[in-house]
Amino acid sequence: MAYQINKNVCVGCGACASNCPVAAINQKEDKYDIDFNTCVSCGACVGSCPVNAIEQQ
Numbered sequence: 207m208a209y210q211i212n213k214n215v216c217v218g219c220g221a222c223a224s225n226c227p228v229a230a231i232n233q234k235e236d237k238y239d240i241d242f243n244t245c246v247s248c249g250a251c252v253g254s255c256p257v258n259a260i261e262q263q
């Protein structure tokens with residue numbers, strides 16, 4: 207399982223980054239990006255996104 211942020215949907219609010227227990231989400235330009243090498247696929251970020259931009263692959 208892997209999680210990915212749809213950059214076409216993300217509004218760059220940063221809520222997901224605050225909810226990630228392993229700090230796998232980092233700001234990239236005006237959006238946010240998940241570092242697959244750090245992400246432990248816990249799913250905590252999904253529910254924190256107000257626009258449902260985080261998708262499970």
Ligand code: SF4
Nearest residue numbers: 226245246248249251
């Ligand atoms: S699935 Fe969990 S570990 Fe991965 S980016 Fe989301 S909150 Fe962080």
Ligand code: SF4
Nearest residue numbers: 216217219220222255
């Ligand atoms: S919570 Fe959603 S909209 Fe906000 S930065 Fe994360 S992916 Fe983007």
